[in-house]
Amino acid sequence: MPTLRSHILISGDPVSLARGAEAIKGAVESELAYYALTDEVAVALSGNLRLAPEQLPAAVIYPDDVTYGPITLNDVPLIVSEHLYKGRIVDALQITTKPLTGAIVRVPAREGALFAQQRVVLARAGIINPESIEDYVAHDGYAALGHALTRMTPAQVVQEITDAGLQGRGGAGFPVGKKLNLVAKAPGEEKFVLCNADESEPGTFKDRLIIEGDPHSVLEGMLLAGYAIGARVGYIYIRGEYHLARERLEQAIRQARAMGLLGEGIFATDFTFDIHVHSGAGAYICGEESALIESFEGKRGEPRIRPPFPTTVGVWGRPTAVNNVESLANLPPIVKNGASWYRSIGTAKCPGTKVYTMLGDVNVTGLIEVPMGTTLRTVIEVYGGGMKQGKPFKLAQTGGSAGAIIDASFLDVPMDFAELAARGGGLGSGALLIAGPDTCVVDLAHVLLRFFASESCGKCVPCRIGTTRAKEILARLADARATLDDIHQLERIANNMQAAAFCGLGQAAAVPILTGLRFFRNEFVAHAEQHCLAGVCPMRGEPPAAKRRFGRKELATAA
Amino acid sequence: MANKDLVARLTDINKRIGYIPRGEVEKLAKELCLPAAKVFGAATFYSLFSTRPRGAHVVRFCQDAPCHVAGGRAVLDAIRTTLGLEPGQTSPDGRWTFEMTSCIGVCGVGPVIMVDDDVFGNVNPERVREILKNKN
Numbered sequence: 001m002p003t004l005r006s007h008i009l010i011s012g013d014p015v016s017l018a019r020g021a022e023a024i025k026g027a028v029e030s031e032l033a034y035y036a037l038t039d040e041v042a043v044a045l046s047g048n049l050r051l052a053p054e055q056l057p058a059a060v061i062y063p064d065d066v067t068y069g070p071i072t073l074n075d076v077p078l079i080v081s082e083h084l085y086k087g088r089i090v091d092a093l094q095i096t097t098k099p100l101t102g103a104i105v106r107v108p109a110r111e112g113a114l115f116a117q118q119r120v121v122l123a124r125a126g127i128i129n130p131e132s133i134e135d136y137v138a139h140d141g142y143a144a145l146g147h148a149l150t151r152m153t154p155a156q157v158v159q160e161i162t163d164a165g166l167q168g169r170g171g172a173g174f175p176v177g178k179k180l181n182l183v184a185k186a187p188g189e190e191k192f193v194l195c196n197a198d199e200s201e202p203g204t205f206k207d208r209l210i211i212e213g214d215p216h217s218v219l220e221g222m223l224l225a226g227y228a229i230g231a232r233v234g235y236i237y238i239r240g241e242y243h244l245a246r247e248r249l250e251q252a253i254r255q256a257r258a259m260g261l262l263g264e265g266i267f268a269t270d271f272t273f274d275i276h277v278h279s280g281a282g283a284y285i286c287g288e289e290s291a292l293i294e295s296f297e298g299k300r301g302e303p304r305i306r307p308p309f310p311t312t313v314g315v316w317g318r319p320t321a322v323n324n325v326e327s328l329a330n331l332p333p334i335v336k337n338g339a340s341w342y343r344s345i346g347t348a349k350c351p352g353t354k355v356y357t358m359l360g361d362v363n364v365t366g367l368i369e370v371p372m373g374t375t376l377r378t379v380i381e382v383y384g385g386g387m388k389q390g391k392p393f394k395l396a397q398t399g400g401s402a403g404a405i406i407d408a409s410f411l412d413v414p415m416d417f418a419e420l421a422a423r424g425g426g427l428g429s430g431a432l433l434i435a436g437p438d439t440c441v442v443d444l445a446h447v448l449l450r451f452f453a454s455e456s457c458g459k460c461v462p463c464r465i466g467t468t469r470a471k472e473i474l475a476r477l478a479d480a481r482a483t484l485d486d487i488h489q490l491e492r493i494a495n496n497m498q499a500a501a502f503c504g505l506g507q508a509a510a511v512p513i514l515t516g517l518r519f520f521r522n523e524f525v526a527h528a529e530q531h532c533l534a535g536v537c538p539m540r541g542e543p544p545a546a547k548r549r550f551g552r553k554e555l556a557t558a559a
Numbered sequence: 560m561a562n563k564d565l566v567a568r569l570t571d572i573n574k575r576i577g578y579i580p581r582g583e584v585e586k587l588a589k590e591l592c593l594p595a596a597k598v599f600g601a602a603t604f605y606s607l608f609s610t611r612p613r614g615a616h617v618v619r620f621c622q623d624a625p626c627h628v629a630g631g632r633a634v635l636d637a638i639r640t641t642l643g644l645e646p647g648q649t650s651p652d653g654r655w656t657f658e659m660t661s662c663i664g665v666c667g668v669g670p671v672i673m674v675d676d677d678v679f680g681n682v683n684p685e686r687v688r689e690i691l692k693n694k695n
Contacts (some may be wrong), residue, residue: 014668018680201663202623239569240607241663243676281566281573281605284661299566299597300604359625365667392583401624401662431666433625447627457604458567 005040006084007062007129012212013366015558016057017465020073021045024057026241028072029177031080041084043131047213048367050117052385055095068093075301117383118345120353121329122369125213130248132257136216142261143337145223149267157228158184161331165351170287170324171399171429172504173350173417179321183229186319193225193234194315194322194336198292200239200284201400202451203431206355207325209367210552211238214329215252219262219275221328222523224335226273229321237296249277284455288503289322291457302459303503326355326430346372350416354427359386360434373414375481380411380434391436392502395520399428402450402508404509404515405441422559424518426511440534441520442527445512446474452509463506466497470513477527484528491517562591569602578609606660614649615655616694618642619673622659626669630683634670637684641691 058069112445128135154557162177222234256262264272286301295301314320343351350372404425450469461493476482496511588595644657668680
């Protein structure tokens, strides 16, 4: 085996990819071939390198810890010939930054140029080559698994995760330790770990970047969960649109098998575990755990009646622990560093970090990982680099399409599952859509309900008919064809969906309507009176002549 | 009644032929010992599958909120006018199919369009026209 002396990582985040990062990777490879360095220098497309967008695409060279950016195809020959062939750092292309002292310093790649984040799940993403198991092991990878298999009983692993207070990161926030305990205690010889990587929540792409940046962390989390519940097989259900993530997972599984980290007798114990990847075929509903199991079994992805929950009757009727990618990626650090360490991060009720995807009217969009309890204001001002064009903040939607629409009164609330829920909001999957005054709440709600109406699986009436009727009312509001009565009707439909829908999809579809009405009722009322306050909606329709059954005052106070 | 390979097999057919024809549904049903209705049910449930022939190039526009807020409406109009197609339609010459899609998970660079397997982020009406012209 040739000995690699250097690694060069090209930033592979969406911004870099849009600016031709893959072509740069190809150019680096052909330059390396020209200098006959192919056996000495490894090239990889990495995840997010924690750099500001104007510094992308960038390249990091290890072990030298040097970051170049923004680079173009024309810079590649210089970097390869100077740095990798002759060993001289190309100062002109290095990323520099000005700290408070005003001095210009170079940016150590391991720290990045963006404001420091506290990273647990993404600790390695952007630092290691995601296609190398050796890199993962060199950064303490599989240490937690070794520790658990040789020094802990399965019950102790469950206890450690329970004590850590980890809550499911897919959106619902169900305690992970409790779930593992339920599966461990469920009767039956055969049990499964099912990793939910069907990340379809609009605005959410954290799981994709966790997998693309550090696939082995997900595998190690599944191994730990498998050991804890007594499973021998784990499955990853990944959405059909995620090609690169699937390739990375499959490669990681092959590497782990070759190293004996998957298969029989792992770490010379009698623990046996293997992992298989299964691709979805495009359906939002399959993110719901029982629909995911149905789809995994080869059927239409329609949710099952619960109870029984998957913890007792899951894949092929066996007890199954269904966990989100981010939840699983939290397990290795918890097992390795202990529950009390984990509890030192985040808030008392919701320990740990949260990976957010920032979107909309902020200067920097993308992925961040910060402790639970970080406020929205901090996210916008520090990590998001402020509002775009200095616009004032109007609203945010937290948790993707199924999330709550919240107003400026939430800016200083410490964000975690408990705090937001107590105030009528919700953390959800961690998407933060931030919008300024030129976004119309009615238009936003209309787009969201169009989404739910098209993704409703049609199994239950409240969701199938409710989402469509709500969408129609919102379309009328946006087109100046609605009355105040329609708003009342919209609210009734939403309440009914929330109370009676069969699964989380229909219940969640009501959330943006109800929270939108709670915080921005005046805008809905204005639309019923043929005004769009943000000037976004077409408002082309003829005002309807329908009788008003409710006065404006009455509607404004009805909750 | 289920077969765990059903979705994977449909994926293969969809990739090989470009859509899932009626005949293939019946063939697969026989092979997997499933009622044809079950197979057809799965074939029509998932958005990556089509049961009708599609054009040589499939253009998908993300219609979800993050892309919408980032200026998706103008992009949608640009695709409509450039291709002369409404969402769900295939051009008579069989070159183009235009579909709406849900989030494809690259919201950091919205608005986003997908042409066949390629994803294009940060698009605006001019870039849409350019991308589509280059495919021609």
